[in-house]
Amino acid sequence: MITRRGLPVAWAGLVGSAFAVGGVLHARGVLSIDHLPPLHALARRPTAASMAALVPAAAFAAVAVPVLPRLTAHLPLRAALAAAFGVSLAWTVLLAVSGEGLAWPFTHPQEYLAVLGVAGDDPLGWLAGFTRDLPAYPTHVRGHPPLPVLVLWALDAAGLPGPFWAAVLVVVVGCSATVAIGLAVRRVSGEEAARRALPYLALSPAAVWVATTMDAFFAGVGAWGTALLLLALRGDGGSRARGRVDRVALGLGAGVALGALPYLSYGLVPYLLIPCVAAAVVLGGTGVRAASAAVLACLAGMAAVSALFAAGGFWWPDGVAATHAEWTADPGAARPYLYFLFANLAVLALVTGPATAAGLTAPRLSAGPSAGRVLPVAALVAVLALDLSGVTRGEVERIWLPYALWLTAAAGRVGDRRLLAAQALTGLLLQGLVRSPW
Structure with missing residues (x-):
């Protein structure tokens, strides 16, 4: 068994061994497309200028680490959630602007914005031919369903075009996952657990990739879908009729968000385990009959999303098959399965930070709700399923x-200010030493 004292060593050993083995494989030409395996990135050589650019983010973290836990512990819950969101947003932006800038990743020719011209004034026609025309599209478009492009098309049509506004959307929605996960943790494990988790969510090392990859947008959509579902399942508030209407509206919103996930990324199908497990825990306390209207509304929302895409000419199984065909022809499919089987988990450890590992292995903090690890463990099971699949x-x-981000919520179970500082330090080191295309 790994003790609390030995946990940082084990965490560093997992991460370090993945980089060491990856370096050998890269030197031998096995991982020619990855220059800093297990990350798909380049090493950033520290210079006086690059270190100076990190000073604002480091100064912000130095203030946030001691102050934010006090705010989230003592402010009214809404204010605590707002404070965590503000810190998450500032932390993410400060890290991004210390490097290539907030919008830089969206300028890459393999990104989603590159196909907006093809969609033009006929997004429905583009959607109907998406699977047929997939081989002609950039890498990220070929690897995903069509909804990310349609989201950016809608943003452009609303008068907010280009990489900057795409980055703003992704960062704001991605950082808002801090609030959504906080609400979900409160519903499953109680308010104290949510308050303890918020600082770790806000200062997560994952912020390095929240700015700016479209997957951060996916994270926000999934987190809010889960939070809305759990809010819909509550049995309190207002008159019986009004409460039922509210639950149906929240359930429908949850269903639309959760139903959109498989159309944002094929890799988000296992993600649905998280809201399912969370709902099962909550229903154990409220009863299935009382929440049946919310559950049916959620299912209806999910079905409506699939029906709309099918009516638009995109059949999800055909999209999976077409993307799999593109993936098998891509150099990425030749990456060694056994190496990434453990290296992927090392990257997960790096992205979630040492505090998350401590939280997942920590004993129960009190005699309160026993569901404190349920949501992070559900997320971990989903990750393991994807990892084992080899895709x-x-x-x-x-x-x-x-x-x-769901795994990071487990860090709140330790409540150690030093581990919160380690989270921020991990983010600073990643930003300072790694040049990621996202």
């Missing part, structure tokens, strides 16, 4: 984001 070989620093 996630590398580039998981972005793919894991929707799952990593």
